[in-house]
Amino acid sequence: MAILITPSTKILIQGITGEFGARHTRLSLDYGTQVVAGVTPGKGGQHFEHQGHRVPIFNSVAEAARATGATVSAIFVPPPFAGDAILEAVDADLDLAVAITEGIPIRDMIRVKRAMQGRRTRLVGPNCPGLVTPGTGPGSKGGCRIGIAPGYIHRPGHVGVVSRSGTLTYEAVFQLTSKGIGQSTCVGIGGDPVNGTSHLDVIKLFNADPETHGIIMIGEIGGSAEVEAARWVREHCRKPVAGFIAGATAPAGRRMGHAGAVIGGHEDTAAAKIAIFRECGIEVAATPSDMADALLRSAAARGIKLS
């Protein structure tokens, strides 16, 4: 078991013929992910070929989903058109749309998020590395890789990872795998100020997933999403949770790479978030090198052995 995606999940790629989309489609196919369709308007009827794979391309998401049974979309469409691409996935009633694209205007995302209200599709991202549910093959092959994460660093197991940052997710996963601890699902929710799925949404899913035994939550300066998640953890989460917040040394008011990583007031600093994590019983990693160990400490304190 895992959350949101399993190795049998059928996915389609919006923007499969672009350089970025094509590159990561090949890597997902190599990983063993069920990429069953691509969508590029105007290129319907063509095929995306890679090492014996022949993925049909469609003009629209609805058409691709109808023809192939795909339930999840990975969106690699350039920023000016990405909002439209997300809405197309929503309109096709997919289960999940994962927007990898970085640089979507905030106003577009405000409108997209409003238009998604009451619809069945969940959005992860934008500006995110996507999701990985590791498989049981060598280098965790045979899993479901949606997005741009390196598949081979994973290992199937029972730790859920949720993060706003791609490279910090890889760092945490690598630490876990190096210690022989596997992951149920890793979810990169993205670094934008207006995004779909939140830390809290993912933590609720991990808490309800019997195969997830421990959780690493990685956040950063800006906004209050980590605080909201931490308060819920204190009241409802029965699993060990470790946390890390990036940006303790970031100057106020400056955007640190991610559009959403900017300190707005005294409540969204790293120090404030770390203090709330501690209050809520989350084991705080003192440095990014300490993320896996922090989870092990939290699990050991509860007598849980992670694998």
Added chain:
Amino acid sequence: MNIHEYQAKALFEKYGVPVPKGAAARSQAEFATALAQLPEGPTMVKSQIHAGGRGKGTFTNGFKGGVKFCQDKAAALAMAGNMLGQTLVTAQTGPAGRRVQTVYFTVASDIKKEYYLAILLDRASSRPVIVASTEGGVEIEKVAHETPEKITKVRVDPAYGLADFQVRDLIAALGLTGAEAKNAAKLIRNLYTCFWETDAAMVEVNPLITTPAGEVLALDAKVSFDDNALFRHPEITALRDLNEEDPKEIEASKYSLSYIALDGNIACLVNGAGLAMSTMDIIKHFGGTPANFLDVGGGASKDQVVAAFKIILGDPNVKGILVNIFGGIMDCNVIAQGIVEAVREVGLKLPLVVRLEGNNVEAGKATLAASGLTLVSGDTMADAAQKIVRLVA
């Protein structure tokens, strides 16, 4: 992207947001022509820099006040000479201050009362929020902390836009009636249109004022834009003032590097924003101070690595460099070759610690070892950070 007050007010006027009449000047020669556009009488002289706290700022030549009231235009003309070309230090500029390259003259308005009005993104609801307060002309953070009941917030549904009842709520919260209420309602609607149509990240009017004549005016204007949306606003992109930006940050943006200068002495070069931020944090954790934030992105090329080294070495405070790369997809050996070439090209003399992890890492480490360069290898982030802190100490 930020713009100057005089540019923001020109934008406001375009959207029907009333401002006091004003004119900008970029040289001594332009003072008289600018002032000629204003009526005779009390005049404000305002230094134009991208930082707040101008009124309470001090110039490096000792002159106090970046915003001054003058009884008449002749006094304003003389006053402007104290500001133009001088460096103004405010609470927000840092000790280096900013050079004033434009002076803005405005009619000094008769103020009946000051208010606060701003529109920005409310992250929690993913909607624009209009923030209004009866306490204007002071720091809004202070008001929010000490008297939060004096702040009213209205979240706008993007599907409908700003509704009339919401405007009425704001007007009521500000306690405005009669002609003032009518004028303020129009100003709020127009300011919202300006915010929405220009893809602004924030518009802030502090203070918004009423005058004895019943006018409602934006006495100050601070506007910033969503960088992601600039591609569809060439007229706004044209307002960018490179003088207000760090030259190293401008150079970095040419190579798609995300760089922010800080005041420490350990430079870092990292892939990924989250990892870059936490690399700064771990340097601090082990007793050092980071000199910069630098994200070379997911697919760092050799050219980018060379450019990145040149930029961080352009900072005279730098005493050592920490490279932290988690090569998930990209080949660590390619990165290692980039580092070796970059170090040779720039003739690096400072201590360099490299932490390389990920795809094809063994080949990458072999490349670094075979290069003959005097660099130190770090196994984990913690190990690498401790090593560079020791080398710089």
